[in-house]
Amino acid sequence: MPIHPMLSLTGLLLLLPLAAAATTVNRCHDQGGNVTFTTLSCGAGQDTTAVNINPASGMTFTPPTTKADALHPLRTREAVVVGQRDDGCGNVLNAQQRRTAIINYKTPTGMTKRDVESLLGKPDKIVSRNAEVRYVYSEKKGHSRQVIFDEHGCVKGKR
Structure with a gap:
């Protein structure tokens, strides 16, 4: 029984997004020991480690801890608020x-x-x-x- 050419082409096209979904994540280290994860390139003066992640593979990305974090697990850093909701009315009501x-x-x-x-x-x-x-x-x-x-x-x- 011959397979219709359009059916086989459709099957191949369905598999195409799985291969194209890979993302490169850069792990950037600065001189102060701070670690930043980004899909962009690292800034000047930062060391980088690139990891390719394919969501279809089922692999999860867990950032490795630094030696300093392992020695001081309870050390906390201050949270920085990058943005907040603006309702256009001066945020009178929360x-x-x-x-x-x-x-x-x-x-x-x-x-x-x-x-x-x-x-x-x-x-x-x-x-x-x-x-x-x-x-x-x-x-x-x-x-x-x-x-x-x-x-x-x-x-x-x-x-």
Whole structure:
């Protein structure tokens, strides 16, 4: 029974990504004994050790420890914060305050339009005046709820 040429070609193409997924990781040592792992090249004045890792092989990469780390296992280094979340509203609310407000069905100062729409849904009416946007939500018995946003799309505080 002959194999269709397209079927064999398709089978070969499926195996192609397995060979192309290998990554080279460089282990860089500086003069102070600090170790950095990067897929880029090491900086000037740093020694390098390259390791090829193929995810399809199932091999895991465990960075070797230095002699200094083996001698002082409880030595800690200060964590450096590289970036943080910026919600565009000055980070007035932290994650816990935001969750508590959503659970309690509140719209405190500092919430974003996205947070308000997640909580209350799309507004029934949007009113814009100057740099102020007002979301109007119609509720039961003729009552309405209004949420006022500033020019940055953040809930404004009470005057």
